[in-house]
Amino acid sequence: MAQEIPAAERAYMVGTPAIEFISVTKKYGNTAVVDNLNLSIPQGKITVFVGPSGCGKTTSLRMINRMIEHTSGQILVNGQPNTDQPEHQLRRSIGYVLQQAGLMPHQTVVDNIATVPRLKGTPARQAREKALALLETVGLDPSLAKKYPAQLSGGQAQRVGVARALAGNSSILLMDEPFSAIDPVVRAELQENLLALQKELNLTIVFVTHDIDEAILLGDYVAVFAQSGHIAQFGTPEEILRVPANDYVASFVGRDRGTRRLTFAQADGLTLYPLTSPEVTAESWKLRVTDGKPDGWEAAGKCFPGGSLFIQGGSLRDALDSALSSPSGWGVAVDQTGHLLGLLKAEDVLHATRQERIQRYGIKGEGDSA
Ligand SMILES: Nc1ncnc2c1ncn2[C@@H]1O[C@H](COP(=O)(O)OP(=O)(O)OP(=O)(O)O)[C@@H](O)[C@H]1O
Ligand SMILES: [Mg+2]
Structure with missing residues (x-):
């Protein structure tokens, strides 16, 4: 039996929460796919949702910017209920990166990145200049600006997706398995780039992944999800590896958690x-x-x-x-x-x-x- 996590280690909340789930439930018909989720996501940190398929990670993530509406409970974004403002306004104020970059195929790279600033009324020229600057921020050559998504590699497209999400000047970035379809070498580059970017811009990032190694590498905090959006453990990667809260977490973090711990x-x-x-x-x-x-x-x-x-x-x-x-x-x-x-x-x-x-x-x- 794994040990119960000591109370001191549960005192993980540092600073102001950027996002809070308060008794949040999402039902389809009579089935709760997220059942009474309570979770605080700290500001200016990377919080990773990790867990097996179908446990409600994407649903929880998308409820933050109301791409999915919750059934009951409350979600606070920067202290305000996310239902206080019109949906489209909320969505533009939170960056979102999908697994398949989700770029618009008939628009050039620069126009894809400039989408949100344009929607917010930034003049075209200014929006394009910003988009070009963001290409560099995510480590891409400005010569790619005129290309179309189909002309990019998977890794390049994913970086453009990140640039586009940053273009709205949001302090919050939601990322749903953004690197899972990318080969391991490029994936490692993208992970490094994301860590550097987060340090520089001090973003609050909520990152969904299946991969415990990715969670440990990227997360300041990791939420291990069990079925129906139940949080089996929330803590720093080191705490989760050192003292898994229960057998479920212990089996999820895997056998070589001893060597993984040496990372810290x-x-x-x-x-x-x-x-x-x-x-x-x-x-x-x-x-x-x-x-x-x-x-x-x-x-x-x-x-x-x-x-x-x-x-x-x-x-x-x-x-x-x-x-x-x-x-x-x-x-x-x-x-x-x-x-x-x-x-x-x-x-x-x-x-x-x-x-x-x-x-x-x-x-x-x-x-x-x-
Ligand atoms: N529109 C829907 N109608 C009914 N059930 C749904 C709907 N969308 C999702 N679900 C169910 O909700 C549960 C949680 O789905 P969700 O996509 O949040 O899981 P996930 O943890 O992101 O999984 P994965 O790792 O496979 O992406 C799943 O059982 C799924 O079948
Ligand atoms: Mg998912």
């Missing part, structure tokens, strides 16, 4: 061994270094590509991965410019987790006496 532990304290240290020179493996940068491993007269690099400032998970993926077993640490800082050991990462555990629980476990 800084690797600052790890020893970096110079190439000249006796432990390193005693090895049969030699790190090749070209212009101060690691360039693969050599052993028995052969050369082998290196594993993943540990970049300064990374987490224990990055450090462990660097060691485990390295042919020599030594992780390779570099600075932000790729220059070698030293080598690290998987054993030291495990030792660091042990120290963290002893500190957290104040109790030693098996093998902790050493």
